[in-house]
Amino acid sequence: xxxxxxxxxxxxxxxxxxxxxxxxxxxxxxxxxxxxxxxxxxxxxxxxxxxxxxxxxxxxxxxxxxxxxxxxxxxxxxxxxxxxxxxxxxxxxxxxxxxxxxxxxxxxxxxxxxxxxxxxxxxxxxxxxxxxxxxxxxxxxxxxxxxxxxxxxxxxxxxxxxxxx
Numbered sequence: 001x002x003x004x005x006x007x008x009x010x011x012x013x014x015x016x017x018x019x020x021x022x023x024x025x026x027x028x029x030x031x032x033x034x035x036x037x038x039x040x041x042x043x044x045x046x047x048x049x050x051x052x053x054x055x056x057x058x059x060x061x062x063x064x065x066x067x068x069x070x071x072x073x074x075x076x077x078x079x080x081x082x083x084x085x086x087x088x089x090x091x092x093x094x095x096x097x098x099x100x101x102x103x104x105x106x107x108x109x110x111x112x113x114x115x116x117x118x119x120x121x122x123x124x125x126x127x128x129x130x131x132x133x134x135x136x137x138x139x140x141x142x143x144x145x146x147x148x149x150x151x152x153x154x155x156x157x158x159x160x161x162x163x164x165x
Contacts, residue, residue: 010105010139014112023151024133032141034109036074043135043144050074051128051136053111055100055120058089067095067103071113071124076164083123083163106139114156124158 018025033039040050056068056078066087070078084092094100097108103120104111113136115122128134129149138145152158 008140010112010116011143013105013116014114014138014145017114017155018145018147018151021151021155023155024148025151026146027138028135028144028146029142030144034107034137034141039137039144040074040135043146045135047075048073048127049131049134051113051134052076052078053104053113053136054078055095055103055111056080056083057093057095057099058084058087059091060087060089062090067099067120069104069111069113069115069120069122070163071122071128071158072164073125073128076125076127079163079165082161082165086123086161086163104139107141110137110139110141112136112139113152113158122156122158123161123163124156125162125164126160127164129153129160 030042036050036052040047051071052074053071056070058066080092103117133146133148135146
């Protein structure tokens with residue numbers, strides 16, 4: 001099985017899903033950028049309205065490991081201990097870049113706040129969802145989306161938990 005780590009297939013899959021579900025969104029083209037602070041400036045919004053998406057690996061006991069796609073506001077850090085506690089885990093870390101890109105289907109810096117891989121559980125901090133819309137790189141460094149938060153909740157069906165500090 002080949003994995004599309006360019007993100008182009010993932011980008012198309014996202015747009016098809018949003019169109020099929022009638023989501024309110026806008027595509028924003030910009031210079032290639034993956035850092036939350038820099039891309040937020042290009043898009044013209046405050047950091048708290050950006051979705052920072054990171055894949056965490058949680059070990060549960062000695063043999064089981066789970067992957068979580070953790071989404072927090074761009075002005076926050078992921079609270080790894082909170083993620084570990086959600087699973088009753090014994091260890092937590094960021095997934096390696098290779099594993100993160102494989103699970104996300106896109107390059108680092110472009111990970112979507114959607115879990116298209118069944119091995120990922122989507123966990124979103126509630127503070128991201130207080131805005132009418134939020135922004136994220138859309139599986140590409142040169143494209144972002146502004147997406148209505150209510151449509152996101154309905155379509156992505158994330159587990160909403162306090163996972164930022």
